[in-house]
Amino acid sequence: MFNVTGLKYRYPRNAEDTIRGMSFEVQGGEIFGLLGPSGVGKSTTQKILVRLLQGYRGQVTYRGKDLRSFGKEFYQRVGVGFEMPVHFSKLTAEENLAFFRRLYANNADTDELLRRVGLYEDRNKKVNEFSKGMKIRLNFVRALLNRPTFLFLDEPTIGLDPGNARVIKQMIREFRDDGGTVLLTTHLMNDVDELCDRVAFMAHGTIVETDTPKNLKLRHGQRQVEVEYEEDGDVCMQSFNLDHLATDDTFFDIVRNRRIITMHSKETTLDDIFIKVTGVQT
Numbered sequence: 001m002f003n004v005t006g007l008k009y010r011y012p013r014n015a016e017d018t019i020r021g022m023s024f025e026v027q028g029g030e031i032f033g034l035l036g037p038s039g040v041g042k043s044t045t046q047k048i049l050v051r052l053l054q055g056y057r058g059q060v061t062y063r064g065k066d067l068r069s070f071g072k073e074f075y076q077r078v079g080v081g082f083e084m085p086v087h088f089s090k091l092t093a094e095e096n097l098a099f100f101r102r103l104y105a106n107n108a109d110t111d112e113l114l115r116r117v118g119l120y121e122d123r124n125k126k127v128n129e130f131s132k133g134m135k136i137r138l139n140f141v142r143a144l145l146n147r148p149t150f151l152f153l154d155e156p157t158i159g160l161d162p163g164n165a166r167v168i169k170q171m172i173r174e175f176r177d178d179g180g181t182v183l184l185t186t187h188l189m190n191d192v193d194e195l196c197d198r199v200a201f202m203a204h205g206t207i208v209e210t211d212t213p214k215n216l217k218l219r220h221g222q223r224q225v226e227v228e229y230e231e232d233g234d235v236c237m238q239s240f241n242l243d244h245l246a247t248d249d250t251f252f253d254i255v256r257n258r259r260i261i262t263m264h265s266k267e268t269t270l271d272d273i274f275i276k277v278t279g280v281q282t
């Protein structure tokens with residue numbers, strides 16, 4: 001869907017490039033996660049791909065065509081849900097949606113979407129009377145308003161309670177399962193585990209890793225089992241390599257002859273991988 005090669009971008013008043021040579025592709029029908037520390041350029045990258053920022057260097061194609069060659073029709077089937085929800089605060093939720101609906105040839109059933117995100121009863125309330133989480137959910141509905149085939153989401157669940165976050169995540173998965181493609185950013189590694197088919201980690205303005213969450217865990221994984229056991233009244237702890245467990249005499253000696261207190265396989269988490277590949281704490 002998107003093919004990005006050697007992308008560079010400098011904000012007009014800045015002395016240095018924010019994006020320093022990024023290459024990646026977003027394939028049709030996948031949820032692609034763009035991850036990385038705060039300020040690395042995730043939102044900037046999304047803004048370039050939705051054509052809000054011009055003057056980038058490098059090559060970006062969308063559906064095989066140069067991104068620069070598109071006109072307004074680009075937005076007809078692209079949905080955008082950005083970080084800071086922007087609504088007309090003096091209008092109701094319904095009036096906001098009606099305003100944006102007119103811009104598009106294709107319209108989703110917004111009553112149905114409002115019901116799903118739990119805002120149907122509040123649709124005639126002015127948006128300045130909405131809570132933060134309500135504005136975020138309305139922002140998500142707006143992103144789906146034009147029945148997009150490609151969806152940009154910048155931290156879609158941040159600021160939502162776990163129940164509402166679950167609904168939004170389910171809707172994102174359904175969008176993908178119906179053939180849609182998603183490019184999302186998030187700092188929540190749990191969301192990545194639940195949603196992303198592939199992820200790219202950004203550091204210092206470039207991409208340092210791209211793979212499926214599963215492959216990343218396998219590649220960066222420790223594959224160890226940690227055994228806590230009792231020996232002569234003391235509590236001891238020892239780690240064993242999972243790959244050589246079957247032939248590890250010490251492991252079998254402990255399992256046969258000691259009282260085991262706990263035994264855990266130590267799977268590497270995406271949090272660990274994030275810190276390792278970007279060099280920054282989440």
Ligand SMILES: Nc1ncnc2c1ncn2[C@@H]1O[C@H](COP(=O)(O)OP(=O)(O)OP(=O)(O)O)[C@@H](O)[C@H]1O
Pocket residue numbers: 011013014018036037038039040041042043044045
């Ligand atoms: N309009 C702007 N003008 C100049 N610099 C900007 C502008 N917007 C962002 N930047 C800078 O570009 C860099 C990347 O910002 P960006 O918003 O893309 O980061 P991010 O990865 O989305 O971070 P976060 O996780 O905090 O949302 C930052 O150093 C930021 O200060």
Ligand SMILES: [Mg+2]
Pocket residue numbers: 042043044083154
């Ligand atoms: Mg951002």
